[in-house]
Amino acid sequence: MSKKIIYLLGIVLTIIIGTFLYSTYCCNAKKDVSALETENLPPNYNEINANKNLCFNFNDFKFKCFGSFKFNKDGFNALLPVSDSIDIGINALKQYMDKNPDIELQIKGYGMKSEQNSSPSNNLGLARANDVMNYFISKGVDPARIKTSGELCDFLFIDNKIVSGSINFKIAVSDNFAKLKADYNANPITVLFKYNKYETSLSSENLEKLTNLVEALKKYNNSELIIIGHTDKTGSNAKNMILGTNRANYLKATLVKHGYPAERINTISKGEEEPVTDNNTEQGRSQNRRAVINIK
Numbered sequence: 001m002s003k004k005i006i007y008l009l010g011i012v013l014t015i016i017i018g019t020f021l022y023s024t025y026c027c028n029a030k031k032d033v034s035a036l037e038t039e040n041l042p043p044n045y046n047e048i049n050a051n052k053n054l055c056f057n058f059n060d061f062k063f064k065c066f067g068s069f070k071f072n073k074d075g076f077n078a079l080l081p082v083s084d085s086i087d088i089g090i091n092a093l094k095q096y097m098d099k100n101p102d103i104e105l106q107i108k109g110y111g112m113k114s115e116q117n118s119s120p121s122n123n124l125g126l127a128r129a130n131d132v133m134n135y136f137i138s139k140g141v142d143p144a145r146i147k148t149s150g151e152l153c154d155f156l157f158i159d160n161k162i163v164s165g166s167i168n169f170k171i172a173v174s175d176n177f178a179k180l181k182a183d184y185n186a187n188p189i190t191v192l193f194k195y196n197k198y199e200t201s202l203s204s205e206n207l208e209k210l211t212n213l214v215e216a217l218k219k220y221n222n223s224e225l226i227i228i229g230h231t232d233k234t235g236s237n238a239k240n241m242i243l244g245t246n247r248a249n250y251l252k253a254t255l256v257k258h259g260y261p262a263e264r265i266n267t268i269s270k271g272e273e274e275p276v277t278d279n280n281t282e283q284g285r286s287q288n289r290r291a292v293i294n295i296k
Contacts, residue, residue: 052157052164054086058103058171061096065089069132073161076111076119076127078135090139093171097145101220102177104145107133108168113152115163125166126150132167145174177220181295184213189293191251192286195234198246202254213293214260224296225260227251229269230276232285237271244269247291255293266296 054065066085069078097103109132111117111124119127129148137143157165189209193200202210217223229244248267256262278284 054089054167054169056089056093056169056171061093061171063089063092068164069128069135069167071128071163071166073158073163074116074118074124075163076117076121076124076131078128078131079162082135087139090136090141094139094141097141102174102181102223103171104147104174105136105141106170106172107136107146107148108170109148109150110153110156110166110168111150112156112158112163113154121150123150123152125152128166174220177223180216180220181223184216185294188295189213191247191291193247193289193291195232195285195289196243198229198243198250200250210255210258210293214255214258217260217295224264224266225255226266226268226294226296227255227291228294229267229271229291230274230288231272232288233272233275233279234285240271241269244271244291247289251291251293 052068054068056063065083065088067083068086069082071078093105097105107129109125109127109129111128115124117124117127121127121130126148127150129150133143133146133148136146156163189206191200191202191206217225227248229246229248231240231243231247233240235243245267248269252262252265252267255265272279272288275284275288276290277287279288
């Protein structure tokens, strides 16, 4: 057998053996990855995967950063420095929170159950969340408007002992503000007016409620108010719309005198459109001649 034939047979044999090995090991490896991706994923896989990039998404505020906070395996201190994109995102969030005092930032940290916890906290996830919170505070975010929580899970992305995807961010309406708003709006300040008048004196009860409202909302950088003016059905609708506006503006001026920022007060008129009771009696009409202060 010539050397040429032996050489060709060697090439053919190499191809056959290579094909067999690829089919046996590479395809099985792909099958294993596919199984991981479709069958054996941990329950929190999608959330953890999404956390690999820091994202803020709330109403009209959307910001996606390049990367997120990372930790050493078993560690609870975020690896610094972070990317410039993250710092830009935090600054944008701070500005948005300053303009929207009724919202808060919720930071949830994760730790794997198999990780060693050397933090002061009993929960490695919470320790990581608290460390990230401190970073946000160092960038000027109000600590009173950040809440942290932690959870242990079975799966996190770990590459060369670096953990990623272990921090989740959520912007939400503050529980404290939501309760204040709900409690107040269930029984808002309502001021009654005499027929065809848009000025009046506040009762001692309403004056106390107004003072308390102004003080309470200072904690939220004076959140926005909306004052709605109403009338009875006497007179034309066009004149009643103007009268309702004047009543709302009168209360706005009263609030401003008590220290509330004028730019955070909106006034509208409903005129005779939304009576609270029957307009056929004087008693009913007297209840409909009103202006109501609500938290927006």
